[in-house]
Amino acid sequence: MAGLASTRLAKSVHDAGWSSFVNMLEYRAVRYGRILVKVGRFTPTSQVCSTCGVKDGPKPLSVREWTCTACHTVHDRDHNAALNVQQAAGLAVSACGAPVRPEPVLAQREETGSHGFSTGNRAA
Helix, strand or coil: CHHHHHHCCHHHHHHHHHHHHHHHHHHHHHHHCCCCCCCCCCCCCCCCCCCCCCCCCCCCCCCCECCCCCCCEEHHHHHHHHHHHHHHHHCCCCCCCCCCCCCCCCHHHCCCCCCCCCCCCCCC
């Protein structure tokens, strides 16, 4: 993978890796009874004020902190984007008494990693 990622196929390799990651998130969300919400790739999460909702326009990546022209709130770029993603997904801010970790789920037989060995008498 590392060798392919440094060739002209790099974008395809990285896209395939991201796709695999998203697929893992999807099946694990189903397994644990959770909902995976995807926010669109071109949603301008770092350009919209999370306080008043005004789109302030694109900024270079070197701008890590900015002030909203409408409400004058100072935003950290990443924190503001995270708040906008959370809002776009329609999720609650805190767990508020809900369990944070899912209940343990027993591993499926093929996931146990036993490789056919029993826990009994093994030849040494």
